[in-house]
Amino acid sequence: MDINYFNSTRILDGGMGQELLNRGLKPKGTLWSAHALIDEACHQMVIDAHLDFINAGAEVIVTTTFTARRLRLIQNDSEKYFEKINIKAVELAQKARDIS
Numbered sequence: 001m002d003i004n005y006f007n008s009t010r011i012l013d014g015g016m017g018q019e020l021l022n023r024g025l026k027p028k029g030t031l032w033s034a035h036a037l038i039d040e041a042c043h044q045m046v047i048d049a050h051l052d053f054i055n056a057g058a059e060v061i062v063t064t065t066f067t068a069r070r071l072r073l074i075q076n077d078s079e080k081y082f083e084k085i086n087i088k089a090v091e092l093a094q095k096a097r098d099i100s
Helices: 016-022 033-038 040-055 070-075 079-099
Strands: none
Touching: 016 033, 016 040, 033 040, 033 079, 040 079, 070 079
16 A cells, blocks of 8 residues: 555545444344354345445445454453454455455
């Protein structure tokens, strides 16, 4: 990536958690989008949301990890997923980038 890439205004993607809810995600507890990273059946939904943001003009996409932080996972008895889902979030975002 060009070191000067962010020296000008860039368009970022939208709110992934809300977008996944709009697409039918049924989160468990307060995990929101982290649930989509735990449940493999939701991975394509995450990729598709990233792709739709890219196709709408997003120049930068971010991982869907807002609720994948350790404290939130502890509060939902899901700390064991911490490393796995943060890695998966990157993999899914990269896959969407590569497809686009």
